[in-house]
Every structure is written in structure tokens, then in C-alpha cells.
Amino acid sequence: MNPRKPSEDGFRLSRRQVLIGTAGSAVTAVFAKADDVQAVTRMETAADPPSSSHVAFILNGRRYALDVDNRITLLDVLRERLHLTGTKKGCDHGQCGACTVIVEGRRINACLTLAVMHEGDSITTIEGLGTPDNLHPLQAAFIKHDGYQCGYCTPGQICSAVAMLEELKAGVPSHVSSDLIATSAVTDAEIRERMSGNICRCGAYSNIVDAIREIAGGQA
């Protein structure tokens, strides 16, 4: 896998193509025709050509097309290739939830999926949910309720919670739903069970539940 190495003048996303130089590998642009193609890189891996593939997806509303080593996870592409570091790497084994992103409307662990498997997918990361000037309601609620301490799990918690509330709306039951048929009420028990794939080592759980409940409109 290509190690992360900053380009000489530092990385900056421009409206046009961005070339990421990596020592020992030639770099060429493959797409530059549309304004919405933000970062396009081709890593020539001449020594082992079949072990890389081309993939294009919509990330936070913009189209990206890139050649990737088959082995690279979606998480590592987000962080190391596209430098969207809001999505965190915790355990890298699908156990902590820090890398949770929303793909095709569903929350998944970005560490347990290959980038190359996301051809044509629409992906939303924490950067695509809100901005400092225009927070997503759940981001605002996490701030209001102090739903974190160190903040490392927070992007994953928020992405997970956004998609979890959609699952609730869609009528997906949970392990703690007493009635499988009826739509689950938004209770603390439901929120805790449905968020169990997101670990907070600081233990901010009660405040996280408060933040989510405020947005979900449920009862304590």
C-alpha cells in the first residue's frame, strides 16, 4: 500500500484536479473534464498492475474517480488519499465504530470495506453532514449536550446516529423492541441498543443518548 506522504506544497483541495505526488510512483491525471471532479490521481503501480483497480463514487455530493490498490479500505482512501480525516480509525476491525460512514443511506464500518467495492456508490462522511457554520442538527445536539470528551469517536457516533434514526423511521426493529411488528418507540433503551456498534472510551454515553433523543423527539 502507498504510504501517506504529503506533497511538497502541502495538500489543498482545489476546484480542479489535484495531483498527489508520492515518492517512487508516477502520477497522471485521468479525469479533468467536469468541475465536480475534485481530486483525481492515478498511482502507477507498474510492478504489479493487476492489483489495482479504477473506482468512481460520489463523496459528499462530489464525484471522485481514482485508481486504488485493491487492498485499500474505504477508510484509508478517505483519510490517506482524499485527506478527509473526520472519519476516524479506531480499531480497524469493525469493533469500535469510529470509522462509521453512510453509504447509499446506510451506516457501515469504512474499515471493513474495500474502496474498490464502492463503484457508483453515494458516500457521506462527517464532512458532508454539516460545516462549522451550518451544523447538522445532530452535530449541534452533541455540542449542546456535551456528547463527548476527547471527541475521537464523535464523527462515527454522529454518522451512525443519523443513519440509525432513518432505520427507526423505516420501521427496522431492534434486539430490545418488545414487539417485532410495531414501530419501535424512541426510548433510551432503543437508542443504546441501536448505537452499540459505536464505542466511547471516555464513557460519554449518557450525554450521547441525550443528544440523540433530543433530535429523535423521544421520551427518556
Added chain:
Amino acid sequence: MKSFTYERVTSAQKAVNAAASTPGARFIAGGTNLLDLMKLEIETPQHLIDVNGLEFDKITMTEDGGLRIGALVRNTDLAAAPQVRRDYAVLSRALLAGASGQLRNKATTAGNLLQRTRCAYFYDTNQPCNKRRPGAGCAAIGGASRQHAIVGGSNACIASHPSDMAVAMRALGAMVETLHSNGQVRTIPLNDLYRAPGDTPHIENTLDTAELITAVILPKPVGGKHIYYKVRDRASYAFALVSVAAIVQPDQTGQVALGGVAYKPWRSEEAEVYLPDGANAITMHLLADAHPTAQNAFKIKLAERAIGLALSNASS
């Protein structure tokens, strides 16, 4: 992670043909277990065949009133499907008791069946493991074996199968439908999908490398009370120490399968005759051949009590 080549396939026949013609090929769907093992280089496929584009993502009725669950139906969708919640509630319950919301969104029906054990010695490449490296020995036997199998194991391996979904499917009498590169379609009882570890614990199922699971077939609904009771170390997001899938009729007859105790969901149709006699009677027959370690002998009593609770919930 070892390097590999990758292809997306657009038909099941292309998938099995690729598997037949490419050395070291593996199918990948959700990938949540395979990729995890590839990172640790426990799995080292040379070629990945991405089957996510195949149209096995539907749940349909069979001619005799049963259910045909496409191999690619995600665990979340299967658990939430109205006909599953209504007629096969034990399956919904089992799925919802497993993994996390994120993993259930990715994990597929076939992948869930074929997921590998979470034995800590299988995962720790510094430890001997016959499943990972045939002939290396088993560190679990004589090691920390609290989570491990108590029945069906061998002197080579006492790993347990981690699935909850498979336990419910076994109680429901599920069949697994496959396609082989030679064009053969076969339907295998779920019980016959899994191979006992014996001297070859690295061979876990009866599928050929050029064979792809295309669907799981459930017989028509049998009614009754559906219970899935899972005992684990955390309230959520943990593998079972013992789990019970039970379908109980008003006359106390029914089906019972155990999870967390063997290399496969553990059910015995002969033992089920004793179901009306209560938890102790059926457990004695179901686990008559149990050979636990000192650390997991508690699972026999735990299984009896879990079955007892399931039966009492079913009659309340």
C-alpha cells in the same frame, strides 16, 4: 494484507466460472469477516470475485408457501422483512441479537452462514491453530476455552460457530441452494453445510471452491411461539456463550437449536421428542455427547437454563 486481483461479476455463472478457473479465488459480498481476516493475513486470497452486483438480494415466496432468501439479502433487511417478522420471528430475533447496526447493514445471508470462528487462537497468528495451519496444534484445548464448543469438537479443534442467524435457520429447517461451475444447482440441508472438525478443522463446509450459495430456502411457516434467547458477556454486540432458538407449539412440541456450543448450530430431531418433558430432559439428550473443557463445562447447565427460560417464555 497480501496482494490480490479483483473483479466484479455480473452473473452467477460468471462468478462460479471465475472461481473454477482462478487459483486462490474467493467470493466477497459484505466482506466484514473476510476482510478482517485478510488484514491479519489469516485469509490470503489471490483473487477476489465481488458478487455484490448479482440479483440475489430479494426475498420471495416459494411455491409451497415457504420463503426464498437471496444470498445477498443483508442481515438488516432480512430481520426487518415484514414476512420474516410475522412468520419467522425467531429469525428476526436471532439476526437482531447479532453484531452491530453497521455490520448488519453489510453482512449478507450467505456470508453470515460461512463466517469463520472467533476463537481467539484462530485470530492470534502467534498461537498454534489447526484451523489456520493444519497440523500446528490447538492452543484452545488447555487454553482459555470459556467461549468454545462443548459438543461436536475433536482433539484438533474446539472452535464454535459464531452465527446467531444460522441457529434460527437450523431450527426453522432451512435449506441452502448453491450453483456450481458445472451448472449443477443443489439444495443442501443447512445441517449438512457444516463439516465436523475431526482431523481437518481447516475444512469447514461441504461446498466446492467453484460453488456459490445463491439462496436460503425456509419451509412454509409452522406457527407457534418463536423465541431467540442469547446469553453473552455484554448486553449487546457480543458473541453468544449459549443461545437458544426455539419454536414451541401450544402442545409443547417444537424445534430447538443451540448456538455457541458447537462448530455448527446444534439441533437433534431425536432430542426434540423430549421437549414436552422440559428443559432438563431435552438438554440431556441434546448434549448427551458433550465433551466440555474445565472452563466451559458451565455451558451445559447454562444451555439447560436458557432452554428452560425459552420454554417458559413460550408458554406465558
